């Protein structure tokens with residue numbers, strides 16, 4: 539422990555562990571945002587087009603009127619249904635691909651983080667968190683119980699609640 543400065547507290551940390559903690563952060567940062575966007579847009583526009591084709595187009599096809607007009611409406615309706623269903627199916631497929639790719643990326647990133655950690659590491663994320671202070675009491679969280687015990691022993695005179 540070096541010194542308190544605002545809400546920061548410098549903690550000595552080993553390089554290798556910083557490596558896997560950063561890699562772990564990167565793995566956590568992988569998100570399925572683009573996949574969800576594709577799903578929302580693709581399915582949304584697909585449903586909209588399919589529904590409007592059925593609700594606006596179909597009645598026009600069977601409405602009384604000139605055969606030529608009804609044929610034009612039928613072609614448009616079929617077009618809307620085909621494109622709408624295409625967007626729907628294509629959107630879902632695209633989403634599945636993007637989602638699978640994101641899962642793959644996350645798995646690879648986690649594997650990289652694990653490869654950087656040693657058998658003696660107590661976990662992939664940063665193992666000590668400084669929560670801040672209240673009055674003169676500073677709060678730390680340690681992932682490693684042995685380290686926490688050693689920290690408590692080394693600071694026995696100051697530790698409030700081990």
Ligand SMILES: [Zn+2]
Pocket residue numbers: 554555556558655656658659660661
């Ligand atoms: Zn480590």
